[in-house]
Amino acid sequence: MDAVQGTLDEFGTPLSDVTFVVFDLETTGGSPADHAITEIGAVKVRAGEVLGEFSTLVDPGGPIPPFISVLTGITDAMVVAAPRIEAVLPSFLEFIHGTTLVAHNAGFDTRFVKAACAAHGYPPPANPVVDTVDLARRVLTRDETPNSKLATLARFFRSPAEPCHRALQDARATVHVLHGLIERAGSFQVHTLEELKSFVRAPTPEQQRKRHLAESVPHSPGVYLFEDERGEVLYIGKSTNLRNRVRSYFTASETRPRIREMIGIAERVRHIVCATALEAEVRELRLIGGAKPRYNRRSRFPEKVVWLKLTQEPFPRLSIVRELKDDGAAYLGPFGSSRAAEDARVALHEAVPLRQCTQPISLRTRRSACVLHEMGRCGAPCEGKEAPADYAVHAANARRAMTDDASLVFAAVTARMERLSVEQRYEEASVDRDRLAAFVRAAARMQRLSAITRIPQLVAASPAFDGGWDIHVVRYGRLAAAGVMPRGAHPTPFVESLVAMAEAVIPGPGPVHAASAEETECILRWLESPGVRLVEVDGVWSLPAHGAARHKARIDLAYRPLTRPGSREGRPLS
Incomplete structure (x- = not known):
């Protein structure tokens, strides 16, 4: 047999022959859809030698937020004479042509570059990309560096360039971090660009070692819980096929750093089999809300939501509260933060001249009115200048705007x-x-939620994969029972049996009283999906004829950053 000599291409490109462009961007915010680039810095290196640098400020086409200026030191005055991104982009694309891109948290920077290319008619860069964050998490331990921040890694590798949130300086620091990480990767027998890329994507030793945790998980819909050696829940998820989903956590397809870290701690996987996919989704929400696992980014904190309340008193006012009471008051929400609730309150005050003071006012109260009365924004019931009947008209308008008509x-x-x-x-x-x-x-969200939470019982069905039917019983917006009716079975006794076994749900105060808003919205999405049929509705399921949904559609369509006419960022909502 004749021996065949391999080619150099079969062995890959040695890292010493790879030309890297290490780059960094400064921007006005975190999303390329709503924000712009303010500075580009890049360093071209090969075999440890700097071949060139690229640096420029960029006019973002709008004001730089103050907190960004504080962070980066880049002000509006600095970029007023700088070129726009359409003038800078061709030079930058030429600078990176034929190179491998490197960035710290590369996904952020590459998203902005791709968005700029798309906006100005350039194809997105096809360069290979190396993320120093991912590489650091593979070759460094927590004992060596507590985190993978650029400043931390720069100190660890003794970079002479100190990161300072300026593009070129941060790119220079990242060059030293890259060289240090490549040297570390060499101990893992990583010597080519191809090996480097596959090394970052490969399963970690912990992932490979713990594949057995998926062996006892069934091929059924349900919820899975990763737990540590003490039984603490680390992560909760759901799937229509538990075995396949849990297995995926131990393969190269799972690249999320926080999940790989979680796998290193996990010692067992507990599962809960569910009858339907909807039941699995609801159970996941409930379990996350109760356990608040540290590795679930969307852990629910229902106790932290706030509401906007129109109080019940002779002269009602709008108050931000955390508790729903059965007191006949009108509520708007839930809001994820007090800031969002305050924004909604200010909008409502713009339309309705309710008092904005927080002191109680009775029919006998007499004190000096505030400046809002002089501005025509309040009728001064505190001075007795506005009768209860006249003020009641404002309160009624506010209640109607919150619950029925946002016009x-x-x-x-x-x-x-x-x-x-x-x-x-x-x-x-x-x-x-x-x-x-x-x-x-x-308002649109609350009206949609209230429509179903008023219904004592609703039974609905959707086609199952095997020809049967997924049946769900919903009481006051809460999933009370779930089951799968086999193909060919008579529906009446099956539904009656499922209803009889369903959870008893006692309604509480407010528009969302028996379940979290997320659970009720999950049920609504299922009810609105194709093929779902209503079997039984105890009551009326309807939305206000002049509800907020029609205004929400307009806002979602026209919601753009407001800037000067003719700028690239958009137009006002009008």
């Missing part, structure tokens, strides 16, 4: 935005836009 608020705030835009006060108009969006989206 009053929408019209008032959009009118103010139009005035501000005419006066070229675009930043103020942008603030009003955000407040209106907070109010309308919260």
